[in-house]
Each structure stands twice: as structure tokens, then as C-alpha cells.
Amino acid sequence: MGKSKAGLLQGTLDMLILKALSLGALHGYGIGQRIAQISDDALKIEEGSLYPGLYRLERRGWIESEWDVSDNNQRAKFYKLTRTGRKQLILEEQNWERLAGATMKALRAS
């Protein structure tokens, strides 16, 4: 994959974080790895930009965090989806499908 930056929209990053966490609790590094994994490495995010996103989502009450010990015995902050966050993910997915459908329709118009 080339190094060109595709400029992910802020809302998209939030949705990807929620999606990654819907599969289980993770620390920030793990979330980045999971996003890469579930997108078959098609989506690469500047890793640090995940964190402001995580703090924003936590402030909205869509995810919550707690400090725990990671696999390599280091203290790490783990995030998990809240019930509100799960509902929000469903909404975001529906909006995204609507937007993607409308854009594809516009692009295919002759």
C-alpha cells in the first residue's frame, strides 16, 4: 500500500474505534492493531491520533476505561464499549451505509 494519506474523517475514526471495541476490551495500541486487522491493513491511522479520539468518546460516555495489567505485565489503560456506545455504533453504521450508498449512486450516475 502506498504512503499517501487518505485523510480519514473524524467521525469515521470514532466509528472504527467503536467497531474495534465491540469485539472486546483493548488498550490503545491494541485498538490500532485491531483496526488494521479488520480492514485487512487497508486503513492506516497516525497512531497517536487514536488517543484524542478515545478521550472524546470516553467523555461522551460511549466507552469507559480502567487501568489493568497487559499481556507483557505492564500497566495499561483498557477501554471497553458502554451500552450507549453499542447503540451509537449501530446508529453510526446505519448512517455510514446511507452515506456510502448515496455517494456510490452519485458516482455511478451517467
Next chain:
Amino acid sequence: MSRIKATIRFLYARRHPDQIAREVEGELRFHIEMRTAANIESGMRPNEAQLAARQSFGDFHRFKTECCEISRSLSFDPMPLKMGLHIALAAFAGALALWAVNVPHHSFVGPFRQLVAITILTCLFVFVRRARSRQRLAGDHSSDIFMAERERPRNNEFFVSDAREARHINIAAHDDQGRTPVERMFKSE
């Protein structure tokens, strides 16, 4: 419940900014350490691995500052509160207008009571119009792509939005060299 936790965290962050800064720093450092370890595992030398990890992370201090600022910012959307205040103000103005209409004729306000009521209601109408237009300008910047129900640009105004601000610019306005804002965007050289 998560809202309550978020509010508690917000209050804690306001009272203990240094503690939050340390927590954020620890979290970001953990990420870089994990990435460094992964790079070493994939065959890089330790120095190269750390450098690559820092590069793929991006601007450490900027992200740390952003996280700290988000922790210290309001943990709830102030819009419902503002709407509540507007409704309360409207109710108060309505009551005042009603009082002005029903005030006894022989009192000081008496002869002008209808004028007073109309003035109060006009002020309220202007206030609501201005509040609504401020709300439209502030918008919802969760996405840079606007859906169909968004307001359309008026006349020759072009709606420009980014994460921090929203403003209207006049696309017909020319600069010193006779270029419109759109031309400046595409021909910045």
C-alpha cells in the same frame, strides 16, 4: 452510568491536572514501547525500532496536550441546557407581556401597555432568531460531509467548515489581485 463516570472523571481532571497529564503520558509511552517491541520482533535494531515507533506515532506532545484538554473540557453537551434556558426566557417574556396587557389602565404603564407587550414580544422574536442563526453557524462538525437535510448555501455564499470553526465566505469577493477565494484555493502559487 457511563455518563456519571465521565462527569466524575471530568471533575477529577479539573482538580488534578498534573495527575491526568502523567496518566496520559504513561498511556502514550506504553503505546510507543509496544510498537518498539513489535518492530524489534520484526527484525529491526533497537534504535531503529524506537525511531520508527516514534515516527509512526506522530507528534507526542501535541497528542498529549489534546488528550489533557479533552479530559478537562465539559463532559456533557451544553445544547440541551441552552435550549432549556431559551424556553425559560421565552416563558418569562410571555408572562411579562401578558402582565403588561392586563396591567390596570390608571397605572404608570397603563396607557402604553399594548406598546410594552409588543416591544417585549419583538425583543423575544429577535433574540430567538439570532440564537437559531448562531446555532446553525456553529453546526455539528462531527463530519465534514454534510447530509441532504443540511441548509443549502445562500446566494453566492459558500459554506466552509472545519473541526474548529464554521463561517460563511463570499465567493464573489475579490482580493487585491482580483482573485476570488475559490481561485485563491486552487491557484495558491
